[in-house]
Amino acid sequence: MAAPRSWxxxxxxxxxxxxxxPGCRLPGLRSSWxxxxxxxxxxxxxxxxxxxxxxxxxxxxxxxxxxxxxVFESVAKKYDMMNDMMSLGIHxxxxxxxxxxxRPFPGTQLLDVAGGTGDIAFRFLNYVQAxxxxxxxxxxxxxxxxxxxxxxxxxxxxEDSLGGSHVMVxxxxxxxxxxxxxxxxAQGYKAGLAWVLGDAExxxxxxxxxxxxxxxxxxxxVTHIDRALQEAHRVLKPGGRFLCLEFSQVNxxxxxxxxxxxxxxxIPVLGEVIAGDWKSYQYLVESIRQFPSQEEFKEMxxxxxxxxxxxxxxxSGIVAIHSGFxx
Amino acid sequence: MRTLLRGVLRPLRAFRSxxxxxxxxxxxxxxxxxxxxxPEHIPTTPLQKALLxxxxxxxxxxxxxxxxxxxVLGETTGCRTxxxxxxxxxxxxxxxxxxxxxxxxxxxxxDLGKLRSLPEGSLGREYLxxxxxxRVSPDTRAPTRFVDSEELAYVMQRYREVHDMLHTLLxxxxxxxxxxxxxxxxxxxxxxxxxxxxxxxGPIQLSARNLQVLVSKLIPWAVQNARRAPCVLNLYYExxxxxxxxxxRQELSITEPPMHVQGPA
Numbered sequence: 001m002a003a004p005r006s007w008x009x010x011x012x013x014x015x016x017x018x019x020x021x022p023g024c025r026l027p028g029l030r031s032s033w034x035x036x037x038x039x040x041x042x043x044x045x046x047x048x049x050x051x052x053x054x055x056x057x058x059x060x061x062x063x064x065x066x067x068x069x070x071v072f073e074s075v076a077k078k079y080d081m082m083n084d085m086m087s088l089g090i091h092x093x094x095x096x097x098x099x100x101x102x103r104p105f106p107g108t109q110l111l112d113v114a115g116g117t118g119d120i121a122f123r124f125l126n127y128v129q130a131x132x133x134x135x136x137x138x139x140x141x142x143x144x145x146x147x148x149x150x151x152x153x154x155x156x157x158x159e160d161s162l163g164g165s166h167v168m169v170x171x172x173x174x175x176x177x178x179x180x181x182x183x184x185x186a187q188g189y190k191a192g193l194a195w196v197l198g199d200a201e202x203x204x205x206x207x208x209x210x211x212x213x214x215x216x217x218x219x220x221x222v223t224h225i226d227r228a229l230q231e232a233h234r235v236l237k238p239g240g241r242f243l244c245l246e247f248s249q250v251n252x253x254x255x256x257x258x259x260x261x262x263x264x265x266x267i268p269v270l271g272e273v274i275a276g277d278w279k280s281y282q283y284l285v286e287s288i289r290q291f292p293s294q295e296e297f298k299e300m301x302x303x304x305x306x307x308x309x310x311x312x313x314x315x316s317g318i319v320a321i322h323s324g325f326x327x
Numbered sequence: 328m329r330t331l332l333r334g335v336l337r338p339l340r341a342f343r344s345x346x347x348x349x350x351x352x353x354x355x356x357x358x359x360x361x362x363x364x365x366p367e368h369i370p371t372t373p374l375q376k377a378l379l380x381x382x383x384x385x386x387x388x389x390x391x392x393x394x395x396x397x398x399v400l401g402e403t404t405g406c407r408t409x410x411x412x413x414x415x416x417x418x419x420x421x422x423x424x425x426x427x428x429x430x431x432x433x434x435x436x437x438d439l440g441k442l443r444s445l446p447e448g449s450l451g452r453e454y455l456x457x458x459x460x461x462r463v464s465p466d467t468r469a470p471t472r473f474v475d476s477e478e479l480a481y482v483m484q485r486y487r488e489v490h491d492m493l494h495t496l497l498x499x500x501x502x503x504x505x506x507x508x509x510x511x512x513x514x515x516x517x518x519x520x521x522x523x524x525x526x527x528x529g530p531i532q533l534s535a536r537n538l539q540v541l542v543s544k545l546i547p548w549a550v551q552n553a554r555r556a557p558c559v560l561n562l563y564y565e566x567x568x569x570x571x572x573x574x575x576r577q578e579l580s581i582t583e584p585p586m587h588v589q590g591p592a
Contacts, residue, residue: 265375269378269379272379273379273385273396278472
């Protein structure tokens with residue numbers, strides 16, 4: 001019986017699609033879907049329905065991936081400098097707060113997705129190294145002496161200063177990874193760091209591999225956020241933690257107005273003057289407005305299978321850290 | 328006066344009546360959508376134009392190799408001057424033709440073979456020699472983006488593309504000294520604020536000897552010629568390739584430069 005199956009398919013597509021794109025406004029589309037006939041809907045209509053937002057533009061989903069790639073390819077070289085300029089350095093505090101919320105201990109396996117230039121990864125390495133050193137100092141104070149092997153290892157610099165911690169930086173964009181690697185070399189980060197080219201919607205890792213999954217300022221650029229969340233759930237170990245740092249909806253009306261003026265009037269100008277690229281930064285501020293609110297995103301994370309999902313607003317909601325556990 | 332005002336307000340009205348995703352229209356100028364006046368157009372609010380003008384001026388002084396910043400400065404500060412230029416182009420018969428036909432100077436529109444075959448001393452041959460010797464290409468001119476009128480955007484684009492012609496007419500090379508002389512000429516001819524600012528601030532980076540030569544000989548010569556000559560934007564260069572350069576210079580009352588300025592090549 002073809003009719004009931006196609007109706008089921010239609011209603012499933014409709015529901016799933018409207019949930020994935022909460023902010024999308026496509027006024028013309030509803031009228032283009034055929035009403036009435038019980039026969040199968042032509043396949044071309046289903047293809048036309050897979051449109052999504054690119055900032056305030058409407059593009060097809062295949063196009064969005066390519067366009068986002070181009071945006072980050074062009075901003076990669078000045079990415080860090082522009083971040084400092086646009087957020088007046090506050091983005092560093094946000095990223096520090098993410099690490100403090102994470103509280104990794106030596107031995108943690110971290111996967112940092114969309115981690116391009118390595119900000120989170122470097123902070124993680126600093127944190128676990130500091131933790132490891134503190135632990136060693138405590139041990140020394142308690143025991144007052146080390147075994148011969150440990151002393152020999154110290155002299156040969158063979159000891160693992162990270163205590164077994166490891167961070168995998170995964171990004172879809174080669175340019176961003178290149179900048180990240182250059183930074184790592186310049187700042188002397190070698191151990192415990194790996195760089196992988198990969199898509200957040202289809203991670204090149206096995207199931208149950210990581211203790212913590214972070215994605216900082218990256219998930220709003222993903223075409224299918226639900227798929228990225230499902231992948232996050234898959235690669236985390238049971239007991240693993242999902243952490244997302246992302247721009248979100250401001251809850252204070254005065255701050256919201258100032259933020260709007262600043263975002264739309266100043267940021268593209270900064271992008272043009274400093275990086276010579278107006279359009280990428282226009283996309284950036286528009287994509288922030290298209291991202292779901294804190295509550296909606298919390299529900300999406302819960303739908304992917306995470307539990308104990310919470311969020312914390314930073315700077316009146318300009319940025320929010322969402323956290324969930326795979327239990 | 329009323330028609331002029333209407334002409335200015337028309338693009339702004341179209342801007343406001345577009346369906347926006349958010350209620351606060353003036354704050355959220357987007358750079359895509361159906362309100363574009365020409366393909367590369369990026370609509371900007373007055374606040375954005377002011378910030379762009381200040382930012383691009385600062386950046387151009389800080390990093391002189393950012394030619395795109397000089398271009399942006401010209402677009403954001405030149406609104407009124409572009410209108411004056413456009414009006415005087417309309418009054419001139421050759422200028423009016425240019426405005427109607429909208430010729431562009433780029434590698435795709437120039438017939439390099441034909442230009443090379445022209446006799447020595449003709450405008451086309453000398454222009455081509457200028458391009459070859461100084462290794463410049465007419466395609467490096469950035470497209471106009473922040474001018475909120477299609478016709479004025481063309482006038483700005485035409486001004487940029489004619490810049491190389493001016494180098495040929497004045498016999499100036501593309502080093503910093505030559506560029507400053509051409510900027511002084513353009514400043515007096517067009518009155519664009521960007522040209523005036525470049526002409527005044529450009530010489531800051533020059534050595535004392537060059538500065539002395541510039542101020543004593545080259546600038547007075549450039550200013551004198553600029554005041555005498557009719558507006559260079561009114562010349563339909565594409566129809567004058569065969570004209571001998573000397574004849575063209577005589578037509579524009581441009582004299583030989585007081586001294587030979589050594590080029591970078």
